[in-house]
Amino acid sequence: MSDKEDPQPEGRKEASAGLIQYSPENLVPFGPVHPALKEPEYFKLILEGEKIIEVIPRIGYVHRGIERAAQERTWIKNIYLFERICGICSFAHSLAYVQAVEGILQFEVPRRARYIRVLVAELERIHSHMLWLGLVGYWTGFDTLFMWIWKDREHVLDLVEAITGNRIHKSYSTISGVRRDLPENIADPVKKEMAYIQQRAKYYKDLVSSEETLISRTKGVGRIDADLAKKLCPVGPLLRCTGIARDVRIEDPYAAYDELIPEIKTSTEGDIASLLALRIDEVNESCRLVLEAIEKIPSGPVKLTAPRSVPKGESMFHVEAPRGELFYYVRSPGGIAPERVKIRTPTMANILTATAMLKGHTLADVPVVLTGMDPCFGCMDRVSVFEVDKQKEWSVLGEELRQYGIKYYKERRAG
Amino acid sequence: MDVLQVVEILVFPGLTFFVWLAFVFDWLDRKTAARMQGRVGPLVAGPHGILQPVADFFKLTTKEEIVPEYSDKLVFEWGPPLFFAAPAVGTIFIPVISLSAIISNPYDLLFILFVLAFSTLMAAMLGYASAGRYSTIAIGRLVVQYTGFEVPLIISIVTPAILAKSLSIEGIVGAQSGYWFVFIAPISFGVFIIAALAELEKAPFDIPSAKTEIVAGWMTEFSGEALAYIKLTKNLSYVFLSALGASLFLGGSNGPILTHIPILQDLLFSSYFLVKLFAVGFLIFAIRTALARIRIEQATRVFWTILTPLSLLQLSIVIALR
Amino acid sequence: MSKETGSSRKEIGGAMGEMFRIAMERPITKQYPFGPPEFAERFRGKLDVDPVKCTGCGVCEVVCPATVIRMVSTGKRKVGTREIETKRPIFDLYTCISCGQCVDDCRFGALELTHEFELATVDKNSLIMDKALKSVR
Numbered sequence: 121m122s123d124k125e126d127p128q129p130e131g132r133k134e135a136s137a138g139l140i141q142y143s144p145e146n147l148v149p150f151g152p153v154h155p156a157l158k159e160p161e162y163f164k165l166i167l168e169g170e171k172i173i174e175v176i177p178r179i180g181y182v183h184r185g186i187e188r189a190a191q192e193r194t195w196i197k198n199i200y201l202f203e204r205i206c207g208i209c210s211f212a213h214s215l216a217y218v219q220a221v222e223g224i225l226q227f228e229v230p231r232r233a234r235y236i237r238v239l240v241a242e243l244e245r246i247h248s249h250m251l252w253l254g255l256v257g258y259w260t261g262f263d264t265l266f267m268w269i270w271k272d273r274e275h276v277l278d279l280v281e282a283i284t285g286n287r288i289h290k291s292y293s294t295i296s297g298v299r300r301d302l303p304e305n306i307a308d309p310v311k312k313e314m315a316y317i318q319q320r321a322k323y324y325k326d327l328v329s330s331e332e333t334l335i336s337r338t339k340g341v342g343r344i345d346a347d348l349a350k351k352l353c354p355v356g357p358l359l360r361c362t363g364i365a366r367d368v369r370i371e372d373p374y375a376a377y378d379e380l381i382p383e384i385k386t387s388t389e390g391d392i393a394s395l396l397a398l399r400i401d402e403v404n405e406s407c408r409l410v411l412e413a414i415e416k417i418p419s420g421p422v423k424l425t426a427p428r429s430v431p432k433g434e435s436m437f438h439v440e441a442p443r444g445e446l447f448y449y450v451r452s453p454g455g456i457a458p459e460r461v462k463i464r465t466p467t468m469a470n471i472l473t474a475t476a477m478l479k480g481h482t483l484a485d486v487p488v489v490l491t492g493m494d495p496c497f498g499c500m501d502r503v504s505v506f507e508v509d510k511q512k513e514w515s516v517l518g519e520e521l522r523q524y525g526i527k528y529y530k531e532r533r534a535g
Numbered sequence: 536m537d538v539l540q541v542v543e544i545l546v547f548p549g550l551t552f553f554v555w556l557a558f559v560f561d562w563l564d565r566k567t568a569a570r571m572q573g574r575v576g577p578l579v580a581g582p583h584g585i586l587q588p589v590a591d592f593f594k595l596t597t598k599e600e601i602v603p604e605y606s607d608k609l610v611f612e613w614g615p616p617l618f619f620a621a622p623a624v625g626t627i628f629i630p631v632i633s634l635s636a637i638i639s640n641p642y643d644l645l646f647i648l649f650v651l652a653f654s655t656l657m658a659a660m661l662g663y664a665s666a667g668r669y670s671t672i673a674i675g676r677l678v679v680q681y682t683g684f685e686v687p688l689i690i691s692i693v694t695p696a697i698l699a700k701s702l703s704i705e706g707i708v709g710a711q712s713g714y715w716f717v718f719i720a721p722i723s724f725g726v727f728i729i730a731a732l733a734e735l736e737k738a739p740f741d742i743p744s745a746k747t748e749i750v751a752g753w754m755t756e757f758s759g760e761a762l763a764y765i766k767l768t769k770n771l772s773y774v775f776l777s778a779l780g781a782s783l784f785l786g787g788s789n790g791p792i793l794t795h796i797p798i799l800q801d802l803l804f805s806s807y808f809l810v811k812l813f814a815v816g817f818l819i820f821a822i823r824t825a826l827a828r829i830r831i832e833q834a835t836r837v838f839w840t841i842l843t844p845l846s847l848l849q850l851s852i853v854i855a856l857r
Numbered sequence: 858m859s860k861e862t863g864s865s866r867k868e869i870g871g872a873m874g875e876m877f878r879i880a881m882e883r884p885i886t887k888q889y890p891f892g893p894p895e896f897a898e899r900f901r902g903k904l905d906v907d908p909v910k911c912t913g914c915g916v917c918e919v920v921c922p923a924t925v926i927r928m929v930s931t932g933k934r935k936v937g938t939r940e941i942e943t944k945r946p947i948f949d950l951y952t953c954i955s956c957g958q959c960v961d962d963c964r965f966g967a968l969e970l971t972h973e974f975e976l977a978t979v980d981k982n983s984l985i986m987d988k989a990l991k992s993v994r
Contacts, residue, residue: 197922260828263824264872264876265827267572267573274885281896283899291901291954291955294961323875327871327872327875333826333827333829337828570880573882573885574885824876825873826870
């Protein structure tokens with residue numbers, strides 16, 4: 121193995137070494153810093169010529185210990201902490217967290233606030249999907265598509281800024297509602313921009329299904345079928361592109377999704393081309409939902425007064441983030457800060473599928489397939505070590521980690 | 536060789552003029568691509584950012600040059616000037632200010648073919664000399680791509696030579712007084728443009744320097760002055776191939792002679808040449824903006840199953856017409 | 858080189874027309890350092906405090922998620938028979954995330970988020986705001 125200095129538990133190292141035999145010449149490093157990746161993550165690609173034999177992901181480069189940090193902060197402060205897990209789906213993170221806390225408090229959120237939550241969440245889905253669609257252009261060398269879609273994404277971001285006060289870190293949710301009411305006269309710009317986005321989405325759908333150089337890079341690439349998807353349990357668009365219609369918004373409606381019912385879009389091919397079509401469809405569907413929400417929005421308060429401390433109890437909540445099911449578990453000891461917050465992000469669920477999709481493809485397909493799941497490594501890197509030999513998952517406590525570090529550096533100094 | 540000829544080779548219309556054109560092409564390429572993508576492109580250096588490529592070049596020359604430990608030092612350090620020499624020498628054979636080039640012999644088209652092959656060979660040598668993982672993969676791709684586009688490129692270059700019954704560019708340019716060869720051999724012109732895209736590593740054939748896959752391709756390990764010269768060379772090749780296309784298919788500096796005053800005549804011929812040069816250049820960067828990168832095996836398939844038969848078809852039509 | 862396969866249209870260079878149309882349009886790029894910055898009415902920028910309205914209650918220190926606000930003692934004040942310590946906030950704006958939670962929770966309306974956003978500096982101490990402190994002395 122080329123990385124002797126890799127600080128991994130011995131069991132894992134042996135197990136991963138037992139998976140495949142390769143010589144260092146066949147290893148092409150993909151990351152941690154690579155033009156195709158927005159965030160640092162390391163994939164060892166074992167190649168034979170241009171063909172990929174094995175992909176070994178090595179996660180943890182942007183681990184920031186957020187779950188531990190959350191235990192030191194109050195309920196309100198944590199909203200802003202969890203937003204910073206991921207920039208793109210910041211609202212989904214804060215939404216899942218505040219709804220979990222509202223679950224412990226057994227709060228009935230005002231109806232207008234629930235509508236506004238749907239509105240902002242769908243705007244976020246549009247801009248997240250457009251980010252990915254543009255990046256597909258970038259990964260396949262189609263810079264023009266990249267620039268165009270990001271140019272149109274600016275329209276959505278401007279709307280988000282007008283509503284929440286910031287483009288990315290919205291800081292808009294709070295326990296018991298949303299922090300501010302919608303600005304006055306927002307309906308007209310929302311309708312105008314949504315009509316524009318729908319019109320552009322139609323054009324892009326036409327373009328990606330007719331431009332042959334793009335089709336040649338995406339059709340049949342990174343194909344997974346429904347059986348494999350059921351084994352590997354991906355979430356979000358990666359699952360829906362295999363024809364399995366699963367969506368938290370329908371199955372377990374939160375916010376106002378019981379009144380504003382989205383239509384689940386699926387496609388059957390399971391390759392990158394169908395992911396492209398699927399995400400464009402979802403952008404269209406989200407536009408429709410935003411328009412419906414702005415039409416039907418009731419009047420009333422947007423937040424209640426939330427208490428500073430939360431009674432003892434525990435709660436789980438999942439939302440459909442743009443990338444898939446985002447899961448929050450919150451346990452309260454009865455006080456001003458949570459005892460434990462556990463987050464399962466969509467990228468964590470999707471990473472195995474993405475590596476499975478890669479096998480048998482060429483190096484040229486790596487960027488587009490690996491990122492077909494719309495990875496967010498900032499989301500993914502939680503403290504969680506998977507031991508292949510013991511088949512159990514355990515989380516590392518601070519002290520354990522410190523002891524491990526001391527042991528590791530002692531051993532390194534010794535030999 | 537007299538003093539005037541030395542000035543012609545080194546200053547105008549030789550090396551300095553073409554290097555200047557290379558900078559202008561780089562700027563035009565970036566600016567038009569930016570406008571087509573809804574951006575503004577270079578903006579600050581000079582009016583509308585026209586000095587940006589020059590600024591980039593001089594900035595790179597002042598940067599530290601890092602030589603990888605396992606690289607072949609000789610090739611790594613002396614390769615970039617040689618790589619630069621290839622298109623620089625090639626430009627001398629292209630008529631700019633009159634119907635005759637600075638240096639001309641009856642067989643200079645063969646020399647041009649050598650120059651094109653040499654520039655790919657130098658790229659391959661530079662990539663191997665730097666001994667990087669990404670460079671090695673890129674060189675594999677470059678060579679595979681080269682075997683693909685070489686044949687259609689040569690056939691499409693030979694077609695106007697057959698039409699003009701001459702192997703010198705001067706002769707070919709002179710033979711296009713009545714009509715341009717692009718009207719007789721349009722397929723050859725198309726094949727030439729596509730092969731030029733491959734030679735220049737532009738989309739859809741930017742496979743050897745695909746940045747999202749293999750970082751910067753065979754240029755990954757280069758830095759500082761060497762990188763500055765490699766980038767300048769790529770732009771110079773861009774100008775050179777556009778000039779070649781303009782000369783072989785669009786008549787180059789040939790056009791209606793409106794005046795017989797020597798200076799004005801020179802200006803007239805060079806403006807004919809420049810208009811055609813920018814037209815071909817614009818065609819290349821419009822194509823590269825509109826397309827996605829394809830995979831190496833798809834590129835090879837395009838060259839061998841579509842372009843080579845097409846260019847052979849055009850060649851046989853031309854021979855039959857003659 | 859376009860060919861028809863099945864019902865759907867396939868072509869190479871289908872983006873050309875749109876490309877030239879967009880080239881004629883105004884670019885999306887905002888001329889930021891050369892032109893005025895554009896932002897929404899609600900844009901959350903640098904925090905500002907009104908020293909007159911601030912009573913030094915310290916709620917903002919408690920709610921701030923980024924530990925921007927420190928309360929420092931400015932002296933003693935007599936209320937009836939008891940002596941109460943008076944406090945005023947110092948804002949270490951270099952850690953501020955502009956979330957606006959302190960603005961929400963300030964009962965006296967002493968805090969607001971301005972539209973100022975050009976906060977890059979070589980000296981982080983220049984971002985320490987002690988306006989509220991100075992007004993007392």
